[in-house]
Amino acid sequence: MRLWHRLTGDMTTRGQVALAMFAALLLAAPAFIGSYPLSILILVVYFAYIGQAWNVMMGFAGQLSLGHALYLGLGGYTAAALAFHFGVSPWIGMIAGVLVAMLAGGIVGFLGFRFSLAGVYFALLTIAFAEFTRILFDHFKWVGGSAGLFLKVSGDPGLWHLRGGPVMFYYVILAMAALALVACRLMLTSRLGYHWLAIREDPEAAQASGVDVFRGKMIAVLISSGMAAVGGVWAAFYYKNLFPETAFAMGRSIEVILAPIIGGLGTLIGPFIGAAVLVSLGDVFTIAAEKIGEIFGVKTAGLKQIFYGLALLAIVAFRRDGVWPWLARKLGFVHSDPYLPPPAGKGR
Amino acid sequence: MSTGGATLNVRGLGKSFRGLRAVHDVGFDVPAGAIHALIGPNGAGKTTTFNMIAGVFPPSAGTVQLDGRTITGLRPDRVCDAGIGRTFQIVKPFPGLSVLDNVLIGALKREPDVSRARDRALTVLRELGLHDKRAMTASNLTLPDRKRLEVARALATQPRLLLLDEVMAGLRPTETDQMVAFLRELNARTGLTILLIEHVMRAVMALSQHIVVLNYGEKIAEGSPEAIARDQRVLDVYLGQDAH
Ligand SMILES: Nc1ncnc2c1ncn2[C@@H]1O[C@H](COP(=O)(O)OP(=O)(O)OP(=O)(O)O)[C@@H](O)[C@H]1O
Ligand SMILES: [Mg+2]
Numbered sequence: 001m002r003l004w005h006r007l008t009g010d011m012t013t014r015g016q017v018a019l020a021m022f023a024a025l026l027l028a029a030p031a032f033i034g035s036y037p038l039s040i041l042i043l044v045v046y047f048a049y050i051g052q053a054w055n056v057m058m059g060f061a062g063q064l065s066l067g068h069a070l071y072l073g074l075g076g077y078t079a080a081a082l083a084f085h086f087g088v089s090p091w092i093g094m095i096a097g098v099l100v101a102m103l104a105g106g107i108v109g110f111l112g113f114r115f116s117l118a119g120v121y122f123a124l125l126t127i128a129f130a131e132f133t134r135i136l137f138d139h140f141k142w143v144g145g146s147a148g149l150f151l152k153v154s155g156d157p158g159l160w161h162l163r164g165g166p167v168m169f170y171y172v173i174l175a176m177a178a179l180a181l182v183a184c185r186l187m188l189t190s191r192l193g194y195h196w197l198a199i200r201e202d203p204e205a206a207q208a209s210g211v212d213v214f215r216g217k218m219i220a221v222l223i224s225s226g227m228a229a230v231g232g233v234w235a236a237f238y239y240k241n242l243f244p245e246t247a248f249a250m251g252r253s254i255e256v257i258l259a260p261i262i263g264g265l266g267t268l269i270g271p272f273i274g275a276a277v278l279v280s281l282g283d284v285f286t287i288a289a290e291k292i293g294e295i296f297g298v299k300t301a302g303l304k305q306i307f308y309g310l311a312l313l314a315i316v317a318f319r320r321d322g323v324w325p326w327l328a329r330k331l332g333f334v335h336s337d338p339y340l341p342p343p344a345g346k347g348r
Numbered sequence: 349m350s351t352g353g354a355t356l357n358v359r360g361l362g363k364s365f366r367g368l369r370a371v372h373d374v375g376f377d378v379p380a381g382a383i384h385a386l387i388g389p390n391g392a393g394k395t396t397t398f399n400m401i402a403g404v405f406p407p408s409a410g411t412v413q414l415d416g417r418t419i420t421g422l423r424p425d426r427v428c429d430a431g432i433g434r435t436f437q438i439v440k441p442f443p444g445l446s447v448l449d450n451v452l453i454g455a456l457k458r459e460p461d462v463s464r465a466r467d468r469a470l471t472v473l474r475e476l477g478l479h480d481k482r483a484m485t486a487s488n489l490t491l492p493d494r495k496r497l498e499v500a501r502a503l504a505t506q507p508r509l510l511l512l513d514e515v516m517a518g519l520r521p522t523e524t525d526q527m528v529a530f531l532r533e534l535n536a537r538t539g540l541t542i543l544l545i546e547h548v549m550r551a552v553m554a555l556s557q558h559i560v561v562l563n564y565g566e567k568i569a570e571g572s573p574e575a576i577a578r579d580q581r582v583l584d585v586y587l588g589q590d591a592h
Binding site: 189190191194195197198200201202204205206207208209210211212213 | 402404423424425428429433434436440441442443444445449452453454456457460462465501502505
């Protein structure tokens, strides 16, 4: 089947089997893990999803956004405010949130790309917009200002109102991440995807090869901000509260970018691997810091962050392209020459 | 590539970079299906002339026409749409992509279907002897292969005029001969118009029917290879250099 081939691409049979098993494990997980591991798994999938959204801009099209909290926050706030004031379903609110975020992304992109801001200068612009919006929302009384916006905990439970237990939220974010994975794969193997890669690798050569660079970048920022907004809506209803200080925080923007960088920029599985590494490391280090505190009887606030930082440094230093490209090759999940089908009948 | 060749007309082209007159009042014609060369010493303004034709920056003066249509000041991707393919003197591969994907991106210009564009790209790679290296990452190629890749990617866009900026520089004599033979065969088979910048005089003499000579941004001579080889001004400023 052509679609199947497009989806699996350069994966070996072994890689495809591994992916299928991994998917099955994720699907079945809530049945056999406790609530604490599930909450960890939820975070992993969430970071994988928003990492994937950011990856479209940076990993595919090479445009560094350090302000993705803007789109997460706008998506979340829009859907949450519509639910809070008018009882609108988050799924309807999501459409509005995505549009608002895409409008913001379109403005940032237009200003940046029209005036050919590249690299860090574009990144600065994305930060500026996120920070500006954060301050604006501090004074935006309709959504609670700096005191925050709280979603009702009681009311009809169910998927339609995104009100329910962790298992429901888990399956919702898992479905989003799976959809995003498939969508990204399809985009990446399309003409648009190749244009993104060309823009990322060398905009001047891309233009000479007939690529409309401005258009390619705009589509990337629109899709990326829209995808991020969906994640923002999920997060708003999962946590049930929103504050400008956290929704649009610089730290949140950084959280978005870590998983794909650790996992492998521009790769599709990278954000998942990166998110798993990050969240589990974070957890291990929290426990380690507590233990050290107990043993030596000292306060260990900040120790976790130090461990964390060191671990990230080590990963980035030793696996510059991220963990996944290296792991996939090691485990024989991808073909070395993707354009040569393996010898007939025998997958490697 | 059965689209044939296009006519190029350049009139009064000029460009200054912050007071430096890089190109001044340069005009020439390349008839459809011809192979012409643009030569001149270092800094003569050859690449700048190419960049103005290809739309990298707008000229300060003058016009460029392709098959009678004015394309002056168009963006590079629009110039590519119009039918001009170009290579970069300082090669610009998509470094992190495979050789095949590099050329595939060019092929997508006129073949939006990815798998058909990939077939096209593979054909072009075969013609340029890069087929065996299709899965290599472009950044791992040797310089001669990168030059070939430049040509392959430009050709994959199915141009009607091909601008080649020193694609033989750094090639060994046998490789130069291969490239010359390839370009000649390509031109004969498809009628593609070719304008090449080249310092390798052997290649220039072997390929081009007509030569334009630039010096300090101005056209100082043009004519057949034989006439240029005998032209005193050219010998003084350009060919003479080699004798020193
Ligand atoms: N983008 C630019 N900005 C400023 N000056 C430039 C620019 N491009 C070219 N120049 C200058 O214009 C002049 C012509 O340069 P150009 O690259 O066109 O020469 P060339 O004939 O291609 O030389 P070469 O044989 O060395 O490639 C040179 O003096 C060069 O320094
Ligand atoms: Mg030059």
